Amino acid sequence: MNDPILNSLREALRQSPENAHLRLSIARLLLDAGRYAEAETELKEGLGHNPQSSPLETGLAEVYHAQGKFSVAIMLCEGVIKRGNPAAETHVVMAKSLLANDDHEGASSAYKLAKQLNPELDLPELEELLHGLPGIDTSDLELNFAHGNPNADYDAYQERPKTNFADVGGMESVKEEVRIKIIHPLTHPEIYAAYGKKTGGGILLYGPPGCGKTLMARATAGEVKSTFINISISDVLDMYIGASEKNLRDIFAKARASKPSVLFFDEVDALAASRRDMRQSAGRQVINQFLAELDGIDSDNDGVLIMAATNAPWHLDAAFRRPGRFDRILFVPPPDSEARESILKVLLKGKPAGEVDVAAIAKKTKDFSGADLAELIEVAIDSKLQAAIKTGKPEPLRTKDFLQAAKKVKPTTKEWFTVARNHAMYGNEGGQYDDILKYLGISK
16 A cells, blocks of 8 residues: 555655654554554564653554454553553553453443543443443342432442352352352351451452453352442542542441452452552552451451452462452462353354254364353354355254364463463462463462
């Protein structure tokens, strides 16, 4: 493509190869023209001259999003956000990528943060998230909390989940850890009391996106028949000084009033990032308040079971891992073969499928997340639709259709493991990431 504007920008860049603004302008032209590989190369070269340039990293995340590499885009945006003062564009790319990964709640939270930075934003596909998340059944919601801002609606819900461990296929090692830490203390309180142990405490679930961390937390609440309180970033963070800390106090107060309760923080790294990386004192105050609530300094957390999930545990402040806080860190790997079978059976409900050998499909989808399996089914359906249009004769989905689709869909978890492997190999003080190395078959 002989584009005069692009050519002139390239000529200017040759005179000033470290100019990040020029580099970004060239990448945007290439991105708009669908030349994703060239845009990616341009931005990576720019980052070679300007390491940790937030605009360039956000641009690269946008390119990855356009290529369907949503997990990589999310991780890049997370890195920019952790450094502080992210632009609205970073939150927008984050929201789009989370939405593409079927994380509607996370996408809604990211878009709200983007609109706080740029109230003029009006992106239809994201605006819909602010008016109700698709796919969420609100029939058993019992109560809305009051937000720190008295005139605002609070988004967190308190519910009594019907899901329990029987509904979660596989993940047996994670279930056993949760039983030891959470379920047994609640079902045998007299034994624990005899040893001076309180019920409660914290568990941090980490692993690739879309692998069942939220489902595990909800199933834990259902297993002990307790209240489940699901908290997202937007339920806590507020633009008004002191309001975020008040929101945290209110959340913990409601959890204590509803005990036994499971208080679940999704994407907790956004609330508990390392204070060393923060430039603003407001973020440190939120973390200090979070730590105080976990410690139960002013109130007793006995009976409040605190769970959190993150895709990037290495970004958490070390103080959160001390005893009495998130002292159990559990790796939630991609679903094993048994779990993939269970997920496939759920996803196939209501689909025009004949006799499908889910065990055979599960064997061919190692490292697939739940979201990847959903994508596999969509690819199989699309292929079947195209054939039906040509022949005029719709046919049911069969095992071979899914096996063919499995060759086209690549597991997104591998992108996460590329990053996680480096942390497990070179930043694994105390062995907290040994489970990653074990999963990858790497000996220390």
